[in-house]
Amino acid sequence: MQSISTIDPVDDAAPMNIEAMARESREKLLTWALPVATLLAAIGAWEWLVWAYQIPHYLIPAPSLIAKTLWTDGPSLMGSAWFTVRLTFWSLSLAIIGGVLLGAVFALSRAVEMSLFPFAVILQVTPVVAIAPLILIYVDSTFAALLICAWIVGFFPILSGTVIGLRSADHNLRDLFTLYRATPWQRLRFLLAPSALPSFMAALKVAGGLSLIGAVVAEFVAGAAGQNTGLASRIIESSFRNEIPRMFAALVLVSMLGIVIFLLTTWASRRVLGHWHESEIRRDQ
Amino acid sequence: MKGDPIIRMDRVSKRFGTSTLAVSDMSLTINEGDFISFLGPSGCGKSTALKMIAGLLPVTSGTITIAPAKGKTEHDLGFVFQEPTLMPWATVQDNVFLPLRLAGVSRDGAASRVAEALREVGLTKFAGAYPRELSGGMKMRVSIARAMVTRPRILLMDEPFAALDEMTRSKLNNDVVRLANEHGLTVIFVTHSVFESVYLSTRVVVMAARPGRVADDLTVTVPWPRSEEWRISQGFSAEARRISDSLKGTLDAEHIDH
């Protein structure tokens, strides 16, 4: 036998060079600097407009006043923020657990999926605001009631992301696992779960934001009942008392919470998929 | 023993739903050490026949018998798909490790076998790479290494190199022949290329479509394995013409059918 094979040229391995590295660091700078600069400019413009047109603070407070309120009302607002954080975190965690478990059951059995899917859809299409008063009546603990409302919102994206993901495994790879007589567990562990990760991570990004929305909306509905202390309650309270700067301060905290959730889920997705999935691979131009 | 029947197909048919037969009444005896090509136009049931032999598709009627394995192997039958079919989230060595992992072999226990399989396809240096970092030909080599890692007797390949460029394809052709020869493999190689089938195989099974069936069974009597020189010789052309004519005959017949 002749012509023992040699390796074909690696066409993907781009040579590292100074120019590419410089371009990369420039790009990195731009992805941060550009949005931050735009944001600062917008805040500056806001501050200037309020000052130039003498807009009263009970209509639109200046960013500087909002910052001051955040500082002075810090302790009470932080307590509320922590409540909302806990609510969001727990509802998202439970949504992940419930969504993944039920998604796995759905993927394993068509019959179960067909019988339970209507319930999942009803849960999804009925606005939480409409169910929340009922839940508040049935559940004694306000925190638990809020948790259920926020959970309903985050649960569905995770469920559908998991089901779609588990179904998305390549059919030839499925054949390969059949050929090697993989057990159901091996199939789940080594084929279905990794195949499901991209759509699960996409669902997680959506569900993260939705859990926060669910937590805030639920609290708005429960607001009438009083004794709860999340950021939404602070907003309602401030609105009753016409404390507009405080309202904005609470709003800023909600937004920041949303941004943190977005950054965390984006980071997690990059961590998990970065080394192999198209959606998270960075390409040199 | 080389030359003993290893796969026997007896009047095997396959129908998907209520459509026409994908494979009709296929009878074939394949001997140990044979390098067989299934040659035919697309849609003539080559993949279907191969998957039935692999046990990936149930037969509609007929029987397929595979002689029991005697040697030590985790899995007696390797399969190479038309696409490399690698797990994109796993490194090259983890992809090759998969069949052993599924058979319950530990990572440490498999390490030397995985390394050996990678060496045989010339990919030792790429053990830690991810599939997306490899060229099409290299991915196909990983796929071959994975099929070989369980030390199978039988290797089934479904148009494995159809998507590759000519140069890479001829290199991989030689690799497969070398592996088959060194390990005494029985190979069924599905292709729609007359030249590939002539160069590679000791026997060419020509298939025809609608219904999928064996149209001709030709032996290529030139000593095997063959040299690169033979590929550009008169003898090669003559064999290619003979098989090409047989294939044309089936295509013409099909044309009259319509």
Ligand SMILES: Nc1ncnc2c1ncn2[C@@H]1O[C@H](COP(=O)(O)OP(=O)(O)O)[C@@H](O)[C@H]1O
């Ligand atoms: N899973 C399937 N369901 C229905 N029909 C199929 C399926 N797989 C193959 N066929 C049909 O069977 C015939 C043979 O297909 P195939 O074995 O893939 O041909 P080849 O590999 O020779 O191109 C084709 O007509 C194809 O449409």
Ligand SMILES: [Mg+2]
């Ligand atoms: Mg095919």
